[in-house]
Amino acid sequence: MIDFVRATALANFSEFAAKQGLQPEKMLQRAGLPLDLEQLPDSLVSYSKLLDLMVLCELETANRLFALQYGMAQGVNVFGSLLYLLNNARDVREALSELTAYYHIHSGAGQVGIDEKGKHAILTYTITDTSIAGYRQGSELALGVGMQLMRTLLGKRWQPQSFLIRHTPVAEPAHYRRVIGMTPSFNTTYNGYMFDAALLDIPLESADPALHRLIRQHLDHQAQMSAQELPALVRQLIRNFMPDGHATLEYIATFMKVSTRKLQRQLELEGVSFQDLLSETRQTMACHYLQDSTIKISQLADLLGYGDQSAFTRAFQRWYGLSPREWRKQLVDKPGNPLRRRQLTNI
Numbered sequence: 132m133i134d135f136v137r138a139t140a141l142a143n144f145s146e147f148a149a150k151q152g153l154q155p156e157k158m159l160q161r162a163g164l165p166l167d168l169e170q171l172p173d174s175l176v177s178y179s180k181l182l183d184l185m186v187l188c189e190l191e192t193a194n195r196l197f198a199l200q201y202g203m204a205q206g207v208n209v210f211g212s213l214l215y216l217l218n219n220a221r222d223v224r225e226a227l228s229e230l231t232a233y234y235h236i237h238s239g240a241g242q243v244g245i246d247e248k249g250k251h252a253i254l255t256y257t258i259t260d261t262s263i264a265g266y267r268q269g270s271e272l273a274l275g276v277g278m279q280l281m282r283t284l285l286g287k288r289w290q291p292q293s294f295l296i297r298h299t300p301v302a303e304p305a306h307y308r309r310v311i312g313m314t315p316s317f318n319t320t321y322n323g324y325m326f327d328a329a330l331l332d333i334p335l336e337s338a339d340p341a342l343h344r345l346i347r348q349h350l351d352h353q354a355q356m357s358a359q360e361l362p363a364l365v366r367q368l369i370r371n372f373m374p375d376g377h378a379t380l381e382y383i384a385t386f387m388k389v390s391t392r393k394l395q396r397q398l399e400l401e402g403v404s405f406q407d408l409l410s411e412t413r414q415t416m417a418c419h420y421l422q423d424s425t426i427k428i429s430q431l432a433d434l435l436g437y438g439d440q441s442a443f444t445r446a447f448q449r450w451y452g453l454s455p456r457e458w459r460k461q462l463v464d465k466p467g468n469p470l471r472r473r474q475l476t477n478i
Contacts, residue, residue, distance in 0.1 A: 134387060135364065136178045136238040138168040142208035145169060147201050151192050161187055163386070165371070172211060175364045177387065178240035182265025185272060195301045198268035199310050202275020207283050209276055213237055216350060219343035223284050224331035227254065230280075233350050241273065247328050251292070254281070255323035267298050270322045277324060278311055285330060293325040362403050365394075369412040378412075378436055380405045414450050417443075421459045428455050 141164075145155040156166050162184035164176060189197040207214050213233055220226035227245045234243045244255040256273040258266055274296070281289045294315040300307070308314045365383060372378045372386075383405075384391040398404060413435050420431050432443035447455045 134178050134240055134389070135175045136181060136240055137172065137209075137211060137236075138174045138176050139172045139209050139211040140178075140181060140238065141168050141176070141184075142172070143205045144201070147204045148188065151188070151194065151197065153188060153191060158184060158188055158191070174367070178238065178269075179263060179265070182263065182269045185268035186265045189268060196271070196306060196310055199271035199275045199307070202272040202277075203279060203310060204275075206276060206279030210237060210280075212346070213350065216343065216346045217280075217284070218335065218337045219339045219346065220335055221338055221340070221343075222332055222334045226284055226335065227331070229347075236350060241269070244323075245331075247331075250328055251325055252328040252331055253295070253321055253323050253325045255295075255321045257322065267301065270297065274322060274324075275311070281324065281326075284335065285333060288330065288333065289326075291324040291326045295319040295321045295323050295325060297322050361397055362401050362408060365398065365405065365408050366412050369409055370416065373412070373416065373436060374434055376436060378409065410446075413446070417447060417450075417455065418458075421455055422462060424459070431455070 144159075148155040148158060159166050159168070163180050164184060165171075165174075168174070168176060185198040185201070188201075189195060194200070210217070213230070213236065216229055216233065217226040220229060224245075227243075231243045231245055234241070240259060242257045242259065244253075244257065246253045246255060254277060256270065256277060258269050258273075260266075263269070274294075278291075281291070291313065294307075294311060294313045296315045296317050297319055298317065300315070300317050304314045368383050368386065369378045372382060377383075380391050380394065384394040387394065389397075395405060398408070416435060417431065420426050420434065426434075428443070429440045432440045435443060437443040437446070444454050447453070447458070451458055453461070
């Protein structure tokens with residue numbers, strides 16, 4: 132399992148959590164998730180931590196169906212740009228086929244499937260690692276989203292024959308019915324919905340073939356670029372943990388819930404090492420912070436995780452052939468630089 136999902140998976144979280152009597156930022160913090168997720172919908176977050184958040188919210192509210200209700204409340208907003216592809220598909224069959232084909236762009240932790248059995252079809256959602264903590268909450272979250280997706284595609288024609296849940300009930304069946312609109316069948320083979328296969332051939336009124344082709348090209352390109360997302364994510368985590376002194380291979384592997392060996396191996400497959408990413412991120416952060424004349428070189432050395440200022444200076448000299456102080460002076464002396472104007476004003 133690749134333990135990541137787009138931040139759109141937490142669409143409308145703050146609004147929904149507040150209505151449930153929760154403090155959204157407090158819950159995100161307790162789950163170890165960034166507080167600005169809703170402002171960065173395309174960023175990647177740990178799926179395990181998303182499930183931790185669902186478990187914490189369920190415990191805090193004593194609402195055993197918190198995740199299912201949240202899935203119903205967020206609906207199709209979780210899909211981001213993928214939703215535009217589905218809405219412009221020729222018919223329901225094509226929309227669901229493309230959902231299964233491109234879902235990995237949204238999440239590497241689960242799979243969507245469409246299975247036809249004679250006159251019946253089953254839309255399924257499977258979390259790859261069934262032993263993961265919060266598996267039940269993650270399944271019910273996806274089931275809520277799935278119900279709203281099918282309503283979006285089919286409107287009132289969406290009348291599923293069965294609501295399928297793999298786990299045992301955690302609330303009275305009537306409570307599920309109040310949330311989802313029908314009583315589930317528990318302990319089944321799938322998490323999903325069984326429905327009349329004839330619905331797959333219903334054309335979508337919103338379909339725009341030209342727009343559909345453009346969106347598909349965009350997603351194909353995004354899928355090709357997905358191999359670069361692990362290094363990008365590790366860079367993001369290094370930046371996040373650098374100020375606290377936790378930008379280490381061991382700490383980040385633990386955060387990602389993988390072994391250090393596995394993380395190193397996955398990065399090697401992408402042609403980089405953790406040390407490469409750490410060095411690149413330090414270079415970027417160093418240049419960024421050196422533009423702020425109020426930050427001392429010694430403070431910057433601490434921020435970037437160097438034991439002392441001389442170690443940082445030697446590293447910077449290797450990168451740019453200048454000391455940090457000389458680099459800053461060149462920047463300040465450059466005509467038109469706001470730092471130069473500020474310095475001249477203070478003379």
